[in-house]
Amino acid sequence: MSLKNADLSDAPVRCVFRVNFHFMKIGERVMEQTLILIKPDGLKKSLTGNILTRLSETKLDIVGAKMIRVGRELAEEHYKALKDESYFEELIKYIMGEYHKKKVMALIYGGEDAIQKVRDICGKTNPEEADSVSIRGAYGRITTKGVYENVIHASACSEEAEREIKLWFSPDEIIDDDIYDVKIVKETIKHKKWAE
Numbered sequence: 001m002s003l004k005n006a007d008l009s010d011a012p013v014r015c016v017f018r019v020n021f022h023f024m025k026i027g028e029r030v031m032e033q034t035l036i037l038i039k040p041d042g043l044k045k046s047l048t049g050n051i052l053t054r055l056s057e058t059k060l061d062i063v064g065a066k067m068i069r070v071g072r073e074l075a076e077e078h079y080k081a082l083k084d085e086s087y088f089e090e091l092i093k094y095i096m097g098e099y100h101k102k103k104v105m106a107l108i109y110g111g112e113d114a115i116q117k118v119r120d121i122c123g124k125t126n127p128e129e130a131d132s133v134s135i136r137g138a139y140g141r142i143t144t145k146g147v148y149e150n151v152i153h154a155s156a157c158s159e160e161a162e163r164e165i166k167l168w169f170s171p172d173e174i175i176d177d178d179i180y181d182v183k184i185v186k187e188t189i190k191h192k193k194w195a196e
């Protein structure tokens with residue numbers, strides 16, 4: 001079954017203008033980057049391997065990856081467009097890991113048409129409506145409190161991808177050409193080093 005454009009009708013209102021302002025043109029190919037989060041329920045259910053295997057079908061490159069403990073500030077900033085929704089507080093607790101594990105795996109995938117390719121494999125937001133061969137259709141559920149626990153987040157459009165990549169990653173953590181403007185700064189910061 002083809003998942004092509006499986007959730008176009010499902011795209012958030014903020015993404016209706018699907019204009020790519022940020023991309024690298026290599027030859028005739030338009031290279032994008034997109035943010036993926038394996039959410040706390042995906043980690044708790046040991047789905048990391050399955051999800052990465054499904055994502056490898058896109059033939060995109062992993063250009064960033066890390067584990068993050070999500071604090072309230074990051075959670076609320078990530079989902080700020082949904083702050084008036086009835087399920088917002090439950091959503092924040094969910095992404096902070098209060099119901100599963102207190103971490104998420106954050107990844108950036110890069111390549112041609114990366115944003116839509118990943119969204120297609122993820123499937124619709126509501127796991128009950130998602131194609132059963134999509135990641136969310138196969139592994140998601142709706143809780144008794146009404147939150148869609150859909151195991152994975154993926155940027156929905158180029159504006160969202162830029163905002164989310166800049167929120168979750170610094171340019172140094174991305175092993176790819178810079179597709180957003182960067183500046184070089186020299187700063188002295190305290191950080192942990194290995195003690196011999």
Ligand code: IDP
Pocket residue numbers: 012082087091124125146147148149150153154156
């Ligand atoms: P998306 O994750 O497919 O981009 P968004 O509308 O951005 O969908 O919603 C973010 C997250 O909020 C969803 O992945 C899901 O976990 C949760 N969510 C969205 N809509 C609902 C809803 O109507 N009820 C409960 N949870 C929802």
Ligand code: MG
Pocket residue numbers: 012154156
């Ligand atoms: Mg979204």
